[in-house]
Amino acid sequence: MSPGHFIERGPQKRLMVFSGRSHPALAEAITGHLGVELGEVELDTFANDETYCRYHESIRGADVFLVQTGCPPVDKNLMELLLMIQAAKLASAKRITAVIPLYPYARQDRKAKPREPITARLVADMLQLAGADRVLTMDLHAGQIQGFFTIPVDHMTALPLFARHFRDLGNTGPGVVSVSPDAGRAKMALRFAEMIEADFAVMHKTRPARDQAAVTEITGRVRDKIAILGDDVIMTGGTLLANVEALQEQGVKGVWVFATHGLFCGNAIERFHDADLAGIVVTDTVPIDPRSRPEKLTVLPASNLLAETIMNVFADDSVSAIFGGENQLF
Numbered sequence: 001m002s003p004g005h006f007i008e009r010g011p012q013k014r015l016m017v018f019s020g021r022s023h024p025a026l027a028e029a030i031t032g033h034l035g036v037e038l039g040e041v042e043l044d045t046f047a048n049d050e051t052y053c054r055y056h057e058s059i060r061g062a063d064v065f066l067v068q069t070g071c072p073p074v075d076k077n078l079m080e081l082l083l084m085i086q087a088a089k090l091a092s093a094k095r096i097t098a099v100i101p102l103y104p105y106a107r108q109d110r111k112a113k114p115r116e117p118i119t120a121r122l123v124a125d126m127l128q129l130a131g132a133d134r135v136l137t138m139d140l141h142a143g144q145i146q147g148f149f150t151i152p153v154d155h156m157t158a159l160p161l162f163a164r165h166f167r168d169l170g171n172t173g174p175g176v177v178s179v180s181p182d183a184g185r186a187k188m189a190l191r192f193a194e195m196i197e198a199d200f201a202v203m204h205k206t207r208p209a210r211d212q213a214a215v216t217e218i219t220g221r222v223r224d225k226i227a228i229l230g231d232d233v234i235m236t237g238g239t240l241l242a243n244v245e246a247l248q249e250q251g252v253k254g255v256w257v258f259a260t261h262g263l264f265c266g267n268a269i270e271r272f273h274d275a276d277l278a279g280i281v282v283t284d285t286v287p288i289d290p291r292s293r294p295e296k297l298t299v300l301p302a303s304n305l306l307a308e309t310i311m312n313v314f315a316d317d318s319v320s321a322i323f324g325g326e327n328q329l330f
C-alpha cells in the first residue's frame with residue numbers, strides 16, 4: 001500500500017484543570033462538577049518574593065484550563081497566572097484557557113484622566129503574550145474589555161443565578177424594582193428586571209473622588225417597592241451604600257443588594273454589618289472569609305456555571321447556549 005499525504009489518528013482530547021493559589025476552593029468545586037481531579041502543579045514563592053511554577057505531570061497535547069481569580073494580592077496572582085500559562089505553553093499543551101472569574105484591573109478600561117494607563121488592555125496583552133489561547137471570565141466591568149483581545153473571550157454572567165435566587169425568595173412582579181447603580185449598568189439592570197418581571201429604575205451619580213460616589217437623582221418609580229440593586233463588584237461598599245441611602249430617601253420598602261464579585265476591601269464587611277439592608281447576595285468568584293461574613297450575606301456558588309462553560313469549551317459546543325444567548329449584556 002502506497003503512503004498517503006497524512007497519518008490519521010483517532011480524536012484524542014484530554015481536559016486538565018489546574019488551580020493557582022488565589023481561590024483553590026473554587027477550583028476544587030469546579031473539578032467536582034466536572035468529575036475530574038485537579039492537576040498537580042507546584043507553586044511556590046522564593047525567598048526574594050519571586051514566584052516558581054512547575055507542572056508535576058505531562059500536559060503535552062492537553063486542553064488545559066487554569067483557574068485564577070483577580071482577588072488580592074492582585075499583582076501576585078496575575079503574575080502567577082502568567083507563569084502558569086507560559087509553563088503550559090512550553091510544556092506543549094494543545095490549548096490553554098485562562099479561567100479568570102474576576103478579571104483584574106477591569107475598572108481601568110479607559111483613560112479617565114490624562115497620563116493614566118489603560119491597565120485592562122495591558123493585562124489582555126500580557127495574557128496573550130504569555131501564551132493563552134482563550135480567556136473565560138465572568139461579569140466584566142465593561143464590555144469593551146473583550147475588544148482588547150485578539151483571542152476568543154467567553155464572557156459569562158451570574159445574572160441567571162441571581163434571578164433564580166430572588167424568584168425563590170418571592171421577590172418578583174410589579175412590587176419589585178430592578179435598580180441600576182449608574183447609566184453604564186442600565187442594560188444589565190433592564191435585563192434583570194425582565195428576568196424577575198419587575199419594574200426598572202436608573203440612578204445617576206457623580207464621583208467626587210476615587211471609590212466615592214454621590215447620587216444626584218433616580219429615574220423611575222421606586223416608592224413603596226422592594227428595590228434590588230445590582231452591580232458587578234463590591235469593593236469598599238461606599239458607592240452601593242450611597243445608592244441604598246438615596247433609595248431609602250425615596251421611600252422604598254426595602255433594599256436588596258447583589259454583586260457578582262464580593263471583594264469587600266478594607267473595612268467594607270463591617271460597613272455592611274451595620275447597613276439597613278434586606279440582604280446582600282454575591283457569588284464565590286472570590287474567596288470570602290466565613291468568620292467575618294454578615295448574617296445578611298448570601299454566597300451563591302458559581303462553580304456549576306463555570307464547570308458547564310469549561311465543558312462546552314472543551315467539547316467545542318456553544319457557550320452562549322448555556323445562557324440562552326443572553327450573555328451579551330452591554
